[in-house]
Amino acid sequence: MSEIRFTIDGKACLAERGQTIVEAAKANGVYIPVLCNYEALKPVGSCRICTVRVAGRYMASCTQPVTEGMAVENTAPDLEDMRKSLIEMLFVEGNHFCPSCEKSGNCELQALGYRYKMMVPRFPYLWPGRALLAGSPLLMLERNRCVQCLRCVRGITSKAGRKVFAAVERGPHVTIEIDPKLAAKLSEEEARRAMDICPVGAILRKEKGFALPIGQRKFDHTPIGSDIEKGTGR
Amino acid sequence: MSKPVIATTSLAGCFGCHMSLLDIDERILKLVDLVEFNKSPIDDIKRFTKPVDVGLIEGGCCNSENVAVLRSFRKNCKVLVSVGECAVMGGLPALRNSIPLKECLEEAYLNSPTVDPGSGIIPNDEDLPIILDKVYPCHEVVKIDYFLPGCPPSADLIWEAVTALVEGRPLNLTYDMIKFD
Numbered sequence: 292m293s294e295i296r297f298t299i300d301g302k303a304c305l306a307e308r309g310q311t312i313v314e315a316a317k318a319n320g321v322y323i324p325v326l327c328n329y330e331a332l333k334p335v336g337s338c339r340i341c342t343v344r345v346a347g348r349y350m351a352s353c354t355q356p357v358t359e360g361m362a363v364e365n366t367a368p369d370l371e372d373m374r375k376s377l378i379e380m381l382f383v384e385g386n387h388f389c390p391s392c393e394k395s396g397n398c399e400l401q402a403l404g405y406r407y408k409m410m411v412p413r414f415p416y417l418w419p420g421r422a423l424l425a426g427s428p429l430l431m432l433e434r435n436r437c438v439q440c441l442r443c444v445r446g447i448t449s450k451a452g453r454k455v456f457a458a459v460e461r462g463p464h465v466t467i468e469i470d471p472k473l474a475a476k477l478s479e480e481e482a483r484r485a486m487d488i489c490p491v492g493a494i495l496r497k498e499k500g501f502a503l504p505i506g507q508r509k510f511d512h513t514p515i516g517s518d519i520e521k522g523t524g525r
Numbered sequence: 526m527s528k529p530v531i532a533t534t535s536l537a538g539c540f541g542c543h544m545s546l547l548d549i550d551e552r553i554l555k556l557v558d559l560v561e562f563n564k565s566p567i568d569d570i571k572r573f574t575k576p577v578d579v580g581l582i583e584g585g586c587c588n589s590e591n592v593a594v595l596r597s598f599r600k601n602c603k604v605l606v607s608v609g610e611c612a613v614m615g616g617l618p619a620l621r622n623s624i625p626l627k628e629c630l631e632e633a634y635l636n637s638p639t640v641d642p643g644s645g646i647i648p649n650d651e652d653l654p655i656i657l658d659k660v661y662p663c664h665e666v667v668k669i670d671y672f673l674p675g676c677p678p679s680a681d682l683i684w685e686a687v688t689a690l691v692e693g694r695p696l697n698l699t700y701d702m703i704k705f706d
Contacts, residue, residue, distance in 0.1 A: 405704070405705075
């Protein structure tokens with residue numbers, strides 16, 4: 292496979308043809324923050340947290356393939372502040388009560404807040420009131436915490452390949468729905484995968500919350516992305 | 526030179542952030558050397574008696590009394606710090622923010638299973654503070670200068686922030702200090 296030379300913030304990197312900037316960066320030990328992107332799922336570029344700058348143009352690095360000689364800007368202060376503002380927008384747009392959330396400590400949105408030292412969002416809180424869906428036997432859908440990343444829609448399918456979750460409506464009205472018939476047939480393992488694929492606490496397994504004590508959770512002591520930066524990322 | 530003066534209050538909070546302030550252990554002896562407390566539940570001084578350098582606010586604003594206290598802190602303190610999730614974003618009291626106020630009051634005082642049917646009354650005594658339509662983070666009511674997230678913020682974060690403020694040095698934040706839970 293032919294290799295492509297490119298740079299991230301001046302650091303010489305190599306990529307395989309067809310790799311996206313996020314994948315190639317990871318392979319070179321450089322972390323670019325992502326939220327809607329998830330391993331093995333086709334990227335959609337919906338959250339824009341991974342925005343980088345190439346030749347003065349902004350692009351979602353989870354969908355953009357690397358090209359020969361590309362000079363990627365990843366950690367320019369204005370880019371980092373723009374990412375931080377996106378994280379803050381997600382916090383005010385939903386109801387993110389970290390102290391009472393089952394996903395706290397393992398939540399990717401919260402972990403991004405920690406990594407970007409978000410002490411307070413710069414935007415006013417919107418306090419939406421979205422209905423909670425608790426009809427399926429193993430799962431709850433707490434849509435006040437949903438960030439519309441569509442990871443569940445893309446990643447959770449039945450054995451026959453049908454989608455268990457779906458996005459309904461568009462724009463600010465988009466909500467995630469769950470197919471009640473398919474959800475009723477989910478195994479414990481599939482339910483666990485659904486909770487894991489959700490970056491926030493929107494998809495929850497019933498009666499399984501708060502399993503890990505504070506101090507032992509994923510992001511209690513290590514910032515999100517530090518596995519990639521230490522070169523231990525997959 | 527006189528010592529920097531600190532004031533603290535708990536608005537719509539649970540006093541957990543004050544507990545966390547006391548959780549600085551033996552550093553509390555250093556704190557006594559470092560600062561003087563004015564209006565605060567810790568020394569039970571009820572009214573401001575002098576200008577204050579740093580005001581620590583726990584809790585958000587859920588009623589008119591919270592707003593009045595917060596405004597008096599803004600008036601009397603050079604620097605105001607939102608301490609904890611409730612002050613920063615409303616916290617658990619703000620769980621009611623997506624439910625109409627009327628529904629909340631009726632649920633609590635008229636329709637709750639522990640209310641004797643027909644005898645419930647929504648409190649309306651004129652001496653009671655008026656409840657607000659929503660629980661507001663402090664910075665949506667007055668200008669707040671600094672924010673310490675956490676439920677509660679760790680004693681280490683409060684100690685670092687208070688000492689940095691009174692010593693006039695930049696804050697040295699470690700990863701473990703910033704937590705939202």
